[in-house]
Amino acid sequence: MSVIKSKVVYVIAGPTAVGKTAVAIALAKRLGTEIVSADSRQCYKEMTIGTAKPTAEELAAVKHHFIDAYPVTSPLTAADYESLALGYLEEIFAQNDTAVVCGGTGLYVKALCEGLDAMPQTDAGIAAETEAQYKQQGMEWLQQAVATEDPEFYDSGEIHNPARLLRALSFIRTTGKSIVQYRTSTAKQRPFRIVKVALDMPRPVLYDRINTRVDAMVADGLVEEVQQLLPHKHLKNLQTVGYTEIFDHLADRCTLPDAIEKIKQHTRNYAKRQITWFKKDKAFVWLDPGDKEIVDKIVAL
Numbered sequence: 001m002s003v004i005k006s007k008v009v010y011v012i013a014g015p016t017a018v019g020k021t022a023v024a025i026a027l028a029k030r031l032g033t034e035i036v037s038a039d040s041r042q043c044y045k046e047m048t049i050g051t052a053k054p055t056a057e058e059l060a061a062v063k064h065h066f067i068d069a070y071p072v073t074s075p076l077t078a079a080d081y082e083s084l085a086l087g088y089l090e091e092i093f094a095q096n097d098t099a100v101v102c103g104g105t106g107l108y109v110k111a112l113c114e115g116l117d118a119m120p121q122t123d124a125g126i127a128a129e130t131e132a133q134y135k136q137q138g139m140e141w142l143q144q145a146v147a148t149e150d151p152e153f154y155d156s157g158e159i160h161n162p163a164r165l166l167r168a169l170s171f172i173r174t175t176g177k178s179i180v181q182y183r184t185s186t187a188k189q190r191p192f193r194i195v196k197v198a199l200d201m202p203r204p205v206l207y208d209r210i211n212t213r214v215d216a217m218v219a220d221g222l223v224e225e226v227q228q229l230l231p232h233k234h235l236k237n238l239q240t241v242g243y244t245e246i247f248d249h250l251a252d253r254c255t256l257p258d259a260i261e262k263i264k265q266h267t268r269n270y271a272k273r274q275i276t277w278f279k280k281d282k283a284f285v286w287l288d289p290g291d292k293e294i295v296d297k298i299v300a301l
Contacts, residue, residue: 007093007192010298012102013038013109014199015271017209019289021054023199024102026295028062033096036088037066038103038112040081041240043134046232048219049225050242065091071278072229072237082111087193104276113196115188120175127170134166145169152178156276160244160266163236195301198284207268214242214264218221222246223256241266 010031028035035157037043041051045068053067065088070076085108085228092099101112110116134142139162144164147154148299153168171179200206226246232238242263249259276286285301287294 006097007099008193009089009190009192010098010100011038011109011113011194011196012100012199013032013104013106013196013284013297014289015206015274016052016104016267017213017271018199018201018206020102020104020199021058023289023298024053024100025058025062027298028100030295030299031096031098031100033098033100034063034065034092035100035102036085036092036112037064038078038081038085038101038105038108039066040078040105040108042067042103042238043069043076044074044237045070046072046229047225047237047243048247049220049222050113050240052213054219072232072235075236076296078107078111080115081108085112093192106272106274109278113187113190113194117182119171119179119182122167122170123174126173127166130170131166132175134162142166142169149173150178150180154182156180156273160241160269162239162244194283195298196281196284197298197301198278198286199289200286201288201290206271210267210271211264214260214267217242218260223249226250 007212008285012020012027014020024035039051041047042053043066044051047053048068054064059067066081076204089099103108103109133145138253142162142165143159145155146159146169150168150172153172168179171177201209222242225252226243229238229243230247230250233243238244238247245254245259245262245266248254248262249256254262287297291297
Protein backbone atom coordinates (compact mmCIF):
# COMPACT_ATOMS: atom_id res chain seq x y z
CA MET A 1 0.00 0.00 0.00
CA SER A 2 1.45 3.32 -1.07
CA VAL A 3 -0.04 5.27 1.82
CA ILE A 4 1.63 7.72 4.18
CA LYS A 5 1.31 7.78 7.95
CA SER A 6 -1.15 10.69 7.87
CA LYS A 7 -3.78 8.07 7.10
CA VAL A 8 -5.60 6.70 10.15
CA VAL A 9 -7.50 3.45 10.71
CA TYR A 10 -9.91 3.41 13.65
CA VAL A 11 -10.53 -0.14 14.88
CA ILE A 12 -13.79 -0.68 16.78
CA ALA A 13 -13.66 -4.07 18.49
CA GLY A 14 -15.17 -5.83 21.48
CA PRO A 15 -17.52 -8.68 22.37
CA THR A 16 -20.57 -9.71 20.42
CA ALA A 17 -23.78 -7.69 21.04
CA VAL A 18 -21.92 -4.83 22.73
CA GLY A 19 -22.96 -2.29 20.08
CA LYS A 20 -19.93 -2.06 17.78
CA THR A 21 -21.93 -1.43 14.60
CA ALA A 22 -23.76 1.63 15.94
CA VAL A 23 -20.54 3.21 17.20
CA ALA A 24 -18.67 2.43 13.97
CA ILE A 25 -21.43 3.96 11.84
CA ALA A 26 -21.58 7.10 14.00
CA LEU A 27 -17.79 7.43 13.76
CA ALA A 28 -17.71 6.82 10.00
CA LYS A 29 -20.42 9.45 9.48
CA ARG A 30 -18.44 11.97 11.54
CA LEU A 31 -15.30 11.27 9.52
CA GLY A 32 -17.08 11.03 6.15
CA THR A 33 -15.53 7.64 5.46
CA GLU A 34 -16.32 3.92 5.04
CA ILE A 35 -16.26 0.77 7.17
CA VAL A 36 -14.31 -2.46 6.68
CA SER A 37 -15.88 -5.38 8.55
CA ALA A 38 -13.64 -7.59 10.67
CA ASP A 39 -16.22 -10.33 11.17
CA SER A 40 -15.38 -13.82 9.90
CA ARG A 41 -19.02 -14.78 9.24
CA GLN A 42 -20.86 -11.62 8.14
CA CYS A 43 -18.94 -11.80 4.86
CA TYR A 44 -21.10 -14.77 3.79
CA LYS A 45 -24.23 -13.95 1.80
CA GLU A 46 -26.35 -16.78 3.18
CA MET A 47 -25.53 -16.16 6.86
CA THR A 48 -27.53 -13.11 7.87
CA ILE A 49 -29.77 -13.63 10.88
CA GLY A 50 -27.38 -15.82 12.88
CA THR A 51 -24.43 -13.46 12.34
CA ALA A 52 -26.33 -10.30 13.37
CA LYS A 53 -25.36 -8.47 10.21
CA PRO A 54 -25.91 -4.72 10.03
CA THR A 55 -29.45 -3.97 8.89
CA ALA A 56 -30.27 -2.73 5.39
CA GLU A 57 -30.67 0.76 6.86
CA GLU A 58 -27.27 0.59 8.54
CA LEU A 59 -25.60 -0.66 5.36
CA ALA A 60 -27.24 2.18 3.44
CA ALA A 61 -26.09 4.78 5.98
CA VAL A 62 -22.37 4.05 5.47
CA LYS A 63 -20.63 1.97 2.82
CA HIS A 64 -19.40 -1.34 4.26
CA HIS A 65 -16.71 -3.61 2.82
CA PHE A 66 -16.55 -7.40 3.45
CA ILE A 67 -20.27 -7.77 4.21
CA ASP A 68 -22.27 -10.15 1.97
CA ALA A 69 -19.13 -10.48 -0.12
CA TYR A 70 -18.80 -14.26 -0.65
CA PRO A 71 -20.94 -17.42 -0.89
CA VAL A 72 -20.82 -19.70 2.12
CA THR A 73 -18.95 -22.26 0.01
CA SER A 74 -15.87 -19.99 -0.10
CA PRO A 75 -13.38 -21.04 2.60
CA LEU A 76 -11.72 -17.80 3.71
CA THR A 77 -8.81 -17.67 6.14
CA ALA A 78 -7.34 -14.94 8.31
CA ALA A 79 -4.53 -14.66 5.75
CA ASP A 80 -7.13 -14.07 3.03
CA TYR A 81 -8.71 -11.41 5.21
CA GLU A 82 -5.39 -9.64 5.75
CA SER A 83 -4.92 -9.27 1.99
CA LEU A 84 -8.54 -8.32 1.31
CA ALA A 85 -8.75 -5.78 4.13
CA LEU A 86 -5.53 -4.04 3.10
CA GLY A 87 -7.01 -3.78 -0.40
CA TYR A 88 -10.24 -2.27 0.91
CA LEU A 89 -8.25 0.27 2.92
CA GLU A 90 -6.25 1.26 -0.12
CA GLU A 91 -9.51 1.94 -1.98
CA ILE A 92 -10.83 4.03 0.91
CA PHE A 93 -7.58 5.95 1.33
CA ALA A 94 -7.70 6.99 -2.32
CA GLN A 95 -10.59 9.26 -1.28
CA ASN A 96 -10.28 9.69 2.49
CA ASP A 97 -7.61 10.16 5.14
CA THR A 98 -9.45 7.88 7.58
CA ALA A 99 -11.16 4.50 7.62
CA VAL A 100 -13.09 2.51 10.22
CA VAL A 101 -12.63 -1.22 10.87
CA CYS A 102 -15.41 -2.86 12.88
CA GLY A 103 -15.68 -6.42 14.14
CA GLY A 104 -15.14 -8.91 16.92
CA THR A 105 -13.08 -11.61 15.21
CA GLY A 106 -9.84 -11.14 17.14
CA LEU A 107 -7.65 -13.04 14.69
CA TYR A 108 -8.92 -10.92 11.79
CA VAL A 109 -8.21 -7.70 13.69
CA LYS A 110 -4.73 -9.00 14.49
CA ALA A 111 -4.14 -10.02 10.87
CA LEU A 112 -5.00 -6.55 9.63
CA CYS A 113 -3.12 -4.59 12.30
CA GLU A 114 -0.05 -6.78 12.77
CA GLY A 115 0.05 -9.42 10.06
CA LEU A 116 0.08 -13.15 10.71
CA ASP A 117 2.82 -15.37 12.07
CA ALA A 118 4.58 -17.83 9.79
CA MET A 119 3.60 -21.37 10.82
CA PRO A 120 4.65 -24.89 9.84
CA GLN A 121 2.23 -26.79 7.63
CA THR A 122 -0.07 -29.33 9.25
CA ASP A 123 0.42 -32.89 7.98
CA ALA A 124 -2.52 -33.69 5.69
CA GLY A 125 -2.73 -37.31 6.86
CA ILE A 126 -2.82 -36.33 10.51
CA ALA A 127 -5.46 -33.69 9.78
CA ALA A 128 -7.63 -36.21 7.92
CA GLU A 129 -7.29 -38.78 10.71
CA THR A 130 -8.14 -36.18 13.37
CA GLU A 131 -11.22 -35.04 11.45
CA ALA A 132 -12.35 -38.67 11.03
CA GLN A 133 -12.07 -39.17 14.80
CA TYR A 134 -14.14 -36.05 15.36
CA LYS A 135 -16.87 -37.20 12.95
CA GLN A 136 -17.02 -40.56 14.70
CA GLN A 137 -16.81 -39.41 18.32
CA GLY A 138 -18.28 -35.91 18.29
CA MET A 139 -17.75 -32.49 19.79
CA GLU A 140 -17.24 -33.52 23.40
CA TRP A 141 -14.41 -35.84 22.35
CA LEU A 142 -12.83 -33.03 20.30
CA GLN A 143 -12.99 -30.56 23.18
CA GLN A 144 -11.55 -33.08 25.62
CA ALA A 145 -8.76 -34.05 23.21
CA VAL A 146 -7.70 -30.43 22.78
CA ALA A 147 -7.97 -29.76 26.53
CA THR A 148 -5.69 -32.75 27.16
CA GLU A 149 -3.20 -32.38 24.30
CA ASP A 150 -3.10 -28.59 23.93
CA PRO A 151 -4.38 -26.97 27.14
CA GLU A 152 -2.66 -23.71 26.14
CA PHE A 153 -4.90 -23.37 23.09
CA TYR A 154 -7.96 -24.63 24.97
CA ASP A 155 -7.57 -21.84 27.52
CA SER A 156 -7.37 -19.14 24.85
CA GLY A 157 -9.22 -20.49 21.82
CA GLU A 158 -12.79 -20.84 20.62
CA ILE A 159 -13.75 -24.09 22.30
CA HIS A 160 -17.15 -24.28 20.57
CA ASN A 161 -15.68 -23.83 17.09
CA PRO A 162 -14.86 -27.32 15.68
CA ALA A 163 -12.80 -25.91 12.80
CA ARG A 164 -10.46 -24.06 15.17
CA LEU A 165 -10.26 -27.02 17.54
CA LEU A 166 -9.47 -29.42 14.70
CA ARG A 167 -6.75 -27.12 13.38
CA ALA A 168 -5.19 -26.78 16.83
CA LEU A 169 -5.30 -30.53 17.48
CA SER A 170 -3.91 -31.43 14.04
CA PHE A 171 -1.20 -28.80 14.45
CA ILE A 172 0.07 -30.04 17.81
CA ARG A 173 -0.09 -33.65 16.61
CA THR A 174 2.05 -32.63 13.62
CA THR A 175 4.58 -30.32 15.28
CA GLY A 176 4.48 -31.27 18.94
CA LYS A 177 3.94 -27.60 19.77
CA SER A 178 0.85 -25.53 20.50
CA ILE A 179 -0.31 -23.28 17.69
CA VAL A 180 -0.44 -20.52 20.32
CA GLN A 181 3.37 -20.54 20.48
CA TYR A 182 3.50 -19.24 16.91
CA ARG A 183 1.51 -16.10 17.71
CA THR A 184 4.44 -14.16 19.10
CA SER A 185 6.35 -12.77 16.12
CA THR A 186 7.11 -9.09 15.58
CA ALA A 187 4.20 -7.14 14.17
CA LYS A 188 4.43 -5.93 10.58
CA GLN A 189 4.69 -2.21 10.11
CA ARG A 190 1.63 -0.74 8.44
CA PRO A 191 1.77 2.45 6.35
CA PHE A 192 -1.02 4.05 8.37
CA ARG A 193 -1.66 4.93 12.00
CA ILE A 194 -3.94 2.55 13.90
CA VAL A 195 -6.21 3.68 16.73
CA LYS A 196 -7.62 0.71 18.65
CA VAL A 197 -10.89 1.08 20.55
CA ALA A 198 -12.69 -1.76 22.33
CA LEU A 199 -16.20 -1.49 23.70
CA ASP A 200 -17.41 -3.03 26.93
CA MET A 201 -20.22 -2.73 29.46
CA PRO A 202 -21.10 -4.40 32.78
CA ARG A 203 -21.23 -8.15 32.25
CA PRO A 204 -24.88 -8.61 33.38
CA VAL A 205 -25.99 -5.95 30.90
CA LEU A 206 -24.00 -7.53 28.07
CA TYR A 207 -25.35 -11.00 28.83
CA ASP A 208 -28.90 -9.66 28.89
CA ARG A 209 -28.32 -8.05 25.49
CA ILE A 210 -27.01 -11.36 24.16
CA ASN A 211 -30.02 -13.30 25.44
CA THR A 212 -32.45 -10.74 24.02
CA ARG A 213 -30.69 -10.75 20.65
CA VAL A 214 -30.80 -14.54 20.39
CA ASP A 215 -34.55 -14.46 21.04
CA ALA A 216 -34.91 -11.82 18.33
CA MET A 217 -32.90 -13.96 15.89
CA VAL A 218 -35.24 -16.90 16.44
CA ALA A 219 -38.26 -14.64 15.96
CA ASP A 220 -36.72 -13.27 12.76
CA GLY A 221 -36.34 -16.75 11.23
CA LEU A 222 -33.03 -18.21 12.40
CA VAL A 223 -34.32 -21.79 12.22
CA GLU A 224 -35.50 -21.27 8.65
CA GLU A 225 -32.16 -19.70 7.69
CA VAL A 226 -30.24 -22.66 9.10
CA GLN A 227 -32.63 -25.10 7.42
CA GLN A 228 -31.75 -23.59 4.05
CA LEU A 229 -28.08 -24.25 4.83
CA LEU A 230 -28.47 -27.95 5.70
CA PRO A 231 -26.77 -29.08 2.43
CA HIS A 232 -23.67 -27.13 3.53
CA LYS A 233 -23.64 -28.00 7.24
CA HIS A 234 -20.30 -29.81 6.86
CA LEU A 235 -18.51 -26.61 5.83
CA LYS A 236 -16.22 -25.03 8.42
CA ASN A 237 -17.90 -21.66 7.82
CA LEU A 238 -21.06 -23.09 9.38
CA GLN A 239 -19.33 -24.68 12.38
CA THR A 240 -20.15 -21.65 14.47
CA VAL A 241 -22.36 -20.56 17.34
CA GLY A 242 -25.98 -20.10 16.34
CA TYR A 243 -25.78 -22.60 13.51
CA THR A 244 -24.37 -25.79 15.02
CA GLU A 245 -27.00 -25.74 17.78
CA ILE A 246 -29.87 -25.40 15.28
CA PHE A 247 -28.33 -28.13 13.11
CA ASP A 248 -28.49 -30.37 16.20
CA HIS A 249 -32.14 -29.45 16.71
CA LEU A 250 -32.98 -30.18 13.07
CA ALA A 251 -31.30 -33.57 13.47
CA ASP A 252 -33.56 -34.26 16.49
CA ARG A 253 -30.60 -34.25 18.86
CA CYS A 254 -32.23 -31.58 21.05
CA THR A 255 -35.43 -29.58 21.33
CA LEU A 256 -35.68 -26.05 19.99
CA PRO A 257 -35.81 -24.49 23.50
CA ASP A 258 -32.68 -26.46 24.40
CA ALA A 259 -30.96 -25.28 21.20
CA ILE A 260 -31.89 -21.66 21.94
CA GLU A 261 -30.56 -21.93 25.48
CA LYS A 262 -27.32 -23.44 24.19
CA ILE A 263 -26.92 -20.59 21.68
CA LYS A 264 -27.29 -18.08 24.51
CA GLN A 265 -24.81 -19.93 26.70
CA HIS A 266 -22.25 -20.43 23.93
CA THR A 267 -22.59 -16.80 22.82
CA ARG A 268 -22.00 -15.58 26.37
CA ASN A 269 -18.94 -17.85 26.54
CA TYR A 270 -17.71 -16.48 23.23
CA ALA A 271 -18.17 -12.89 24.41
CA LYS A 272 -16.07 -13.63 27.48
CA ARG A 273 -13.28 -15.06 25.32
CA GLN A 274 -13.44 -12.03 23.00
CA ILE A 275 -12.97 -9.70 25.95
CA THR A 276 -10.02 -11.79 27.15
CA TRP A 277 -8.46 -11.69 23.66
CA PHE A 278 -8.70 -7.92 23.27
CA LYS A 279 -7.61 -7.24 26.87
CA LYS A 280 -4.28 -8.88 26.05
CA ASP A 281 -3.57 -6.07 23.55
CA LYS A 282 -2.65 -3.08 25.71
CA ALA A 283 -3.00 -0.73 22.73
CA PHE A 284 -6.79 -0.91 23.02
CA VAL A 285 -8.60 1.96 24.71
CA TRP A 286 -11.75 0.64 26.38
CA LEU A 287 -14.91 2.75 26.19
CA ASP A 288 -18.57 2.41 27.10
CA PRO A 289 -20.74 2.29 23.96
CA GLY A 290 -23.47 4.11 25.88
CA ASP A 291 -21.28 7.19 26.39
CA LYS A 292 -22.95 10.04 24.49
CA GLU A 293 -19.53 11.58 23.80
CA ILE A 294 -17.92 8.37 22.58
CA VAL A 295 -17.34 9.57 19.01
CA ASP A 296 -15.67 12.76 20.25
CA LYS A 297 -13.45 10.67 22.53
CA ILE A 298 -12.46 8.32 19.71
CA VAL A 299 -11.62 11.13 17.29
CA ALA A 300 -9.49 12.77 19.98
CA LEU A 301 -7.30 9.66 20.43
